[in-house]
Each structure stands twice: as structure tokens, then as C-alpha cells.
Amino acid sequence: MKKLLIYCRNPLFISGLVIRIALIGMLLPSPVANWYVPFLSNSISGFTLDPWQAWLSQGGMSIAFPYGYAMWVFFLPLCLLCKALSIPLSFGYGLSLIAADFGLLLLLRKLITAKDTTLLAIYWLSPISLIASYWLGYNDIVPVFLLIGAICCIKEHRLTLAGTLLLAAISAKLSMILSLPFFLIYLFHNRGLRQIFGKFLAGITLGFCLFFIPFLCSQAGLTMLASNPEIEKIYRLSISLVRNTTIYLVPLAYLLMLYAAWRVKRMNFELFNAVLGMAFLLVVLLTPASPGWFIWILPLLVNYQVSGDRAAIYITSLFSALYVLSAALFTGSQQPDLLINTVGTANFQILNSRITSLTHTALVATGLVLAARIWREAISRNDFFRLSRKPFVIGVAGDSGAGKDTFANAISILFGAHSVASISGDDYHLWDRHQPMWQVMTHINPAANDLEAFAKNLISLTDGKFIQASHYDHDSGKMSRPFVVRSNDIIIASGLHALYLPILRECYDLSIYLDIDEDLRTYFKVQRDVTKRGYTIERVLEALAKRKPDSEKFIRPQAAHADLIFSLRPIHPTILQQATEHLPPRLKLVVQSRHGFNELSLKRVLIGVCGLHVDMNTNHDGSEVELSIEGETTAEDIKMAALLICPQIFEFLDLEPQWQNGVLGLMQLITLSHINQALTRRFI
Structure with missing residues (x-):
């Protein structure tokens, strides 16, 4: 008044x-x-x-x-x-x-x-x-x-x-x-x-x-x-x-x-x-x-x-x-x-x-x-x-156990399930788990996956069409009956080989690679496969050893094609030995950004709003920026930081977007910042 x-x-x-x-x-x-x-x-x-x-x-x-x-x-x-x-x-x-x-x-x-x-x-x-x-x-x-x-x-x-x-x-x-x-x-x-x-x-x-x-x-x-x-x-x-x-x-x-x-x-x-x-x-x-x-x-x-x-x-x-x-x-x-x-x-x-x-x-x-x-x-x-001309397509690649599904879900719940269409590379395995071909090759090998169908379906969704897809059930090791996936405003394509084919890479407005410290990946994969998928520790470790050559040959080179690389690392090598179910390991996030242009603003917000320690390094021509982020932050801090760094992106989000705490929340924030930058590049 x-x-x-x-x-x-x-x-x-x-x-x-x-x-x-x-x-x-x-x-x-x-x-x-x-x-x-x-x-x-x-x-x-x-x-x-x-x-x-x-x-x-x-x-x-x-x-x-x-x-x-x-x-x-x-x-x-x-x-x-x-x-x-x-x-x-x-x-x-x-x-x-x-x-x-x-x-x-x-x-x-x-x-x-x-x-x-x-x-x-x-x-x-x-x-x-x-x-x-x-x-x-x-x-x-x-x-x-x-x-x-x-x-x-x-x-x-x-x-x-x-x-x-x-x-x-x-x-x-x-x-x-x-x-x-x-x-x-x-x-x-x-x-x-x-x-x-x-x-x-x-x-x-x-x-x-x-x-x-x-x-x-x-x-x-x-x-x-x-x-x-x-x-x-x-x-x-x-x-x-x-x-x-x-x-x-x-x-x-x-x-x-x-x-x-x-x-x-x-x-x-x-x-x-x-x-x-x-x-x-x-x-x-x-x-x-x-x-x-x-x-x-x-x-x-x-x-x-x-x-x-x-x-x-x-x-x-x-x-x-x-x-x-x-x-x-x-x-x-x-x-x-x-x-x-x-x-x-x-x-x-x-x-x-x-x-x-x-x-x-x-x-x-x-x-x-x-x-x-x-x-x-x-x-x-x-x-x-600009978004209405074609959906915004995000590609997420990474090794097994790198957190692709967790990350894709964290992005999806920001926009709302009503605005997101998702396809997963696991759904394009060529054989059920009990087929003898898995004794010959691992699912890390591109030849064990129908990447052609994956690419065709992604192109159809990008073109605004619907597709018929099946879902690979990790519990039973079998494919579900086909179901319809309709195109949407946001399309998230995640998988081991999401950045493997050139035609896939051309579909993405934003390509992301999830890197992870090898010991940390082993820790997370054991936690997931033992507690959620019912495997024994021995079986998980044996599978990791078997897949390592294929991973180095087919998965890790995809990082060179990503606009954004999230590397998750423990803050100290010995911290994994002290971690428990109720006391998860403390982590730091290393972010490598290509084609970005507001990393300085991002650094200021992460320090000033979230209270984090941030180190920033830039290569000789400024085309790549690396941020090393340590500290704990809350979902409320992440939301406030997003309002400062990319307020216009909130028009795209759900009425009540679900922000996450900690490292996952930081990945949400940085991804939204790069989505905003990618939309800006559409006009250039």
C-alpha cells in the first residue's frame, strides 16, 4: 500500500x-x-x-x-x-x-x-x-x-x-x-x-x-x-x-x-x-x-x-x-x-x-x-x-553404473513427465539376458545393440512422430511388449552408446557424458546391482573386469563428442572405505564445458549462493572450461541459483519442479544453464 x-x-x-x-x-x-x-x-x-x-x-x-x-x-x-x-x-x-x-x-x-x-x-x-x-x-x-x-x-x-x-x-x-x-x-x-x-x-x-x-x-x-x-x-x-x-x-x-x-x-x-x-x-x-x-x-x-x-x-x-x-x-x-x-x-x-x-x-x-x-x-x-520448431533433444552417454538413469530422471522431474519423452539404450539390446550370445560379447560392445533402431527412433521423435518401443527389464532380463512413445517438448536419449554414432550426435541440442572415478563406479555399481538387481558381489566384480576392455574401446572415447562432461570423484581416495549405507561418500564434481559462455556467472553463483568451493581453469583459446566444485548444497540453494543464472528457463519447467540436494542438484543446475545457452544458439 x-x-x-x-x-x-x-x-x-x-x-x-x-x-x-x-x-x-x-x-x-x-x-x-x-x-x-x-x-x-x-x-x-x-x-x-x-x-x-x-x-x-x-x-x-x-x-x-x-x-x-x-x-x-x-x-x-x-x-x-x-x-x-x-x-x-x-x-x-x-x-x-x-x-x-x-x-x-x-x-x-x-x-x-x-x-x-x-x-x-x-x-x-x-x-x-x-x-x-x-x-x-x-x-x-x-x-x-x-x-x-x-x-x-x-x-x-x-x-x-x-x-x-x-x-x-x-x-x-x-x-x-x-x-x-x-x-x-x-x-x-x-x-x-x-x-x-x-x-x-x-x-x-x-x-x-x-x-x-x-x-x-x-x-x-x-x-x-x-x-x-x-x-x-x-x-x-x-x-x-x-x-x-x-x-x-x-x-x-x-x-x-x-x-x-x-x-x-x-x-x-x-x-x-x-x-x-x-x-x-x-x-x-x-x-x-x-x-x-x-x-x-x-x-x-x-x-x-x-x-x-x-x-x-x-x-x-x-x-x-x-x-x-x-x-x-x-x-x-x-x-x-x-x-x-x-x-x-x-x-x-x-x-x-x-x-x-x-x-x-x-x-x-x-x-x-x-x-x-x-x-x-x-x-x-x-x-x-524456437522450441516449437523441434523438440529439445538431450543425449546422455556414460559407462555402466555411471548414473545415466539417475541423471536422466533428475532432469525429467524438473520439466515434468508430461513434457518429457525418454528412450534408453538398454532397451535396444539385441538379445535377452539368457541368450548364449552374451557369452561371446558384452552389452558394452555396439554390435550387441540395435543402434540403427535407436537412431531411427530418436530421429522420429525429433521429427515429432511417435515410435514403438520395448523396455528391457533388468530383473527378468527380458524385453517387454512394444508400447508407444510419443514425441514431446524435451527428449532425453540415454545409453552406453548415446554418443557413439555420428548421426546420433547430430540429433542432440545438448550432449552430455557422465564420467566417474573407477573406484567410485565400482562402489555404485555394487550398491545398485546387489541391492536392486539381486546380483552377488562376485558376479558384479567379474562383470566389471570382463567389460573393462570394451569400455575403454567403445564408451570412454565418446567423451570427446560431448558438450558437457560431468566427472564424479570422491573428495579423497580413502573415503570409499569409510562409506556406509547411512553415511554415503562425500563427492566432488568436475565439470568440463564446451561451447558454453556463462561459466563465470555460474562460478559466482555457486560460490555466492550455494557456498561452494569452486576452482576454474580455461584452455588456451577459451573453448573449454573446467570447474571443480566441492562442498554441500541444498535443493533450495540450487533453485535460487537457477533463478539467478537462467531465470527464463523456469517457463519451461513443471509447475512444481523437483530440485535435488548435493551433486545431483548441481548437475541439474549446470544442465539447465547449458539448455538455456543451447536455446540461445538456436537463434544464432
Whole structure:
């Protein structure tokens, strides 16, 4: 509250408020004087829950208030107050607009990261808002306020309230129904939010019951809505074809934008916001829209100016200036008699028409330039948009017992099982465990595995297709029945030979090799195979000795092809002898990074946030960096470090990602950092 009071004392805010109050006091726009205020006055004088019927029964114009209950209820309180205080209802109408305007300002302050002064200058003093709402008297600020409220709730995962506010916005102005499909696409294509999609449907249902069922029972309300001349504007721009067939360009542009949104396989909030704003921008530009419609795109323009460069500010300012000129011509105010007498009435009308048309042409042209720039900068550069072109593929290789499955699972639980598709190299063994061929060769040998099928299936998943796969059961030593694995946003391919074939290495956006100290690997493999797989210690040690030549020949050379190498080592060679089930060995993590560029920031965060000891070495040309990390850290520290080093990656994660303690948590953090870097490289 204290910050809000300081915000309201800002000179820019006070200036904008004074301008609004002055316009309300000095002007009485035609729509307000002839339609809105008389309708509200009539509904207050003889209060009824069906004000549309009461208005029409007294001979009122059918186009006076073609809005639903949400719009009527929004204006009612301040109009009732003005009626009680014997103040003209036009003040109640104007103050209601200010309330919606101020509410929208506060919502934009939550949505957009910007200095208060910047936001006040760009939005609160915007000529679009001042002219449309207070000079011309249009009420589009109300449905836009409700719509942005719904968008804020979506961002905060308050889906029930979001659905209710969205239906309120549609009730306030039916045109807001254009936003509904984009909400549904966003929630459906964001797999984390899809889990709580039922809450949004509950909010939609509640909003429908509150605002639409009573309105549908009002025949007069439906009549006034149908008589709204603005509905016909979407059909003005068209191309006539043979046999009296016409293509309407506004619905065509909207449907194409809807399809473009659908084609994005997963949206984040910024992408959803930009695509929705783009759809409104195209509709406004391609329709002979009333000046009030331009308020629909005001949040998009504000966000674009805040996040853009100087060119964004210049182009948006030009757009606003052209809007002012266009609105002035739109009002049809009295022209100077001297000019009319000089050029003649007929010539003046032609001149005025051409000036109006040229102004609107320039306005549309500038708007299309804005649309192109917003598409390029806010959409095509968006990480989620880049991800939607193909899944992000992670390859994880390493020797037996190096922890590939544990690591792959640790990455999977960050993104959520709903967003990850996994394939394991163990599932591509050519024979069951009891087949005699295993006496001839080990499963470390590539010839004992169907690497061709592994590569084909990985390519299919990368291409967005589903595959038929089987699972190798380590308990029984047999393959399961085939099952379907569908492509997903994140694909994790792990296995002994995940980096063996060149074609496999070309599939990965990030390739990882898990190295491990040999004594530590023996320790972990004995722990796993004895406790989980029922082997004897002797059998495990015998298998390790048998596989060692193949491991040196086929597995370890794969490290040369990895972008990231995690080497796990005990902090002291003798510590393994002291380890027990309840007192695991203390470890250090050595990380070798290729193609990275933020290791310095990573080092600072690991030291400053996680309290770890970090040594850093770089080769002569800076292409490889080695970090040696010692110490203990918690899952909370890892989460905080991730927020600092790669905050944008959180849009990709599950609603409640599962962070790990210790070394595994460090591997999660470093992997996320490199995923973020790999996504950045996609744009280069």
C-alpha cells in the first residue's frame, strides 16, 4: 500500500489524472450524452434486472447499450452514487472509466517489468487512452481491463478467477470473445497448466452462469446486441469472387493467426500475450474500426515499447500521433468557414475525404510495420517459439553404473513427465539376458545393440512422430511388449552408446557424458546391482573386469563428442572405505564445458549462493572450461541459483519442479544453464 501511495504521488500520474477529470468535466461526447447516460439513468430510475427491456419499452434507441451485464454492473455503483448526490450521471460514467483505467494501469504494472515513470509516460499519458475514453467517450477500457485481469490471473495460475474474468470481459463487449480461443490454446499447449485446466473450465462455467444466462433470458438485450452496427464492420474488407462468393479478410487474418498460435506446440506466458495482442492488432488494422477499438491493442503497444529499443518507441509514437489525427478527423468537428469559402463545399468534402483516407492509410501502414516488428522480436525470438520448431533433444552417454538413469530422471522431474519423452539404450539390446550370445560379447560392445533402431527412433521423435518401443527389464532380463512413445517438448536419449554414432550426435541440442572415478563406479555399481538387481558381489566384480576392455574401446572415447562432461570423484581416495549405507561418500564434481559462455556467472553463483568451493581453469583459446566444485548444497540453494543464472528457463519447467540436494542438484543446475545457452544458439 505504501508503494502504491508513492506511485500515485508521481507528477506524471497526477498530470494524467487531472487531464482525465478535466475532460470529463468539460466534454460530453455524443455517445455518452445520447446513449450511455440516458440508458443508465433509465435503469436507475426504475431499477430492474432487465434494463434493456425497460429502455426499449420507453422507446429508447436499440443501439444505445449493446453490452451485457458485466458492463452494466461496472457502471452502476458510481452512477447510483451520483444519482444520490444529485450529480450529473455523466460524471459517474466518466469516473467509472477512470476506475477501469487506473485498474488497467495497476495490472500492467504487475505484468510488465518497467520503471513506474516509464509506465506512466507510456500508458497513463497515452493519447490513445485519453482520446478514446474521455474525449470520444467510448467504454472499451472496461472490457480490456477485465481481459487483462484474466491474463494476470493466468500468469499467477489462478485459473478459476481467470475464466470468470474472461467471461466478464466477453459480457462487457462481445468482441472480446476473439481472445477465448487463444486462452484455450495456451492452456492446452502448456502441459504444466493443462494439469489444472479443469479450474479454468470451472471459472468459465461460473462466468457463464453469472453474466450470460440472465442476459440470454432478456429478449430485449439480445435485440440490442444484434443491432450493434460494429458487428458488420468485420465484413467491410473483402474480396469478391465468382458466383457471389466473398472472402472476408478480417476473419481470414484472424483464423490464420489462430492457426499460427495452434502451430506453436508449447507456449509460455510471454508468447501467449504477444500472439493474443497480435490478433487484436490485425483485427483493428483491417477493420474500419471506431477509435475505441484501439484501446484493445494498448497493452501490446505498452509492452512492446518497454521491451523494445528506441525504434520501437519512435514507431509507436508515430502510430499514436496518426491515431490522434485520425480520431480528430473521425469526430467530424466543424471546419473553418474560411477554408470552406475558399475551396468550395464540394471541393472541401473531396479534400477532407482524401486527407482522412490518407491519414488512415498511414495509420494502417505504421500498424503493419509494428505488427512485423512485434512478430520478429516478441514471437520469433521467443525461446518457446524456437522450441516449437523441434523438440529439445538431450543425449546422455556414460559407462555402466555411471548414473545415466539417475541423471536422466533428475532432469525429467524438473520439466515434468508430461513434457518429457525418454528412450534408453538398454532397451535396444539385441538379445535377452539368457541368450548364449552374451557369452561371446558384452552389452558394452555396439554390435550387441540395435543402434540403427535407436537412431531411427530418436530421429522420429525429433521429427515429432511417435515410435514403438520395448523396455528391457533388468530383473527378468527380458524385453517387454512394444508400447508407444510419443514425441514431446524435451527428449532425453540415454545409453552406453548415446554418443557413439555420428548421426546420433547430430540429433542432440545438448550432449552430455557422465564420467566417474573407477573406484567410485565400482562402489555404485555394487550398491545398485546387489541391492536392486539381486546380483552377488562376485558376479558384479567379474562383470566389471570382463567389460573393462570394451569400455575403454567403445564408451570412454565418446567423451570427446560431448558438450558437457560431468566427472564424479570422491573428495579423497580413502573415503570409499569409510562409506556406509547411512553415511554415503562425500563427492566432488568436475565439470568440463564446451561451447558454453556463462561459466563465470555460474562460478559466482555457486560460490555466492550455494557456498561452494569452486576452482576454474580455461584452455588456451577459451573453448573449454573446467570447474571443480566441492562442498554441500541444498535443493533450495540450487533453485535460487537457477533463478539467478537462467531465470527464463523456469517457463519451461513443471509447475512444481523437483530440485535435488548435493551433486545431483548441481548437475541439474549446470544442465539447465547449458539448455538455456543451447536455446540461445538456436537463434544464432
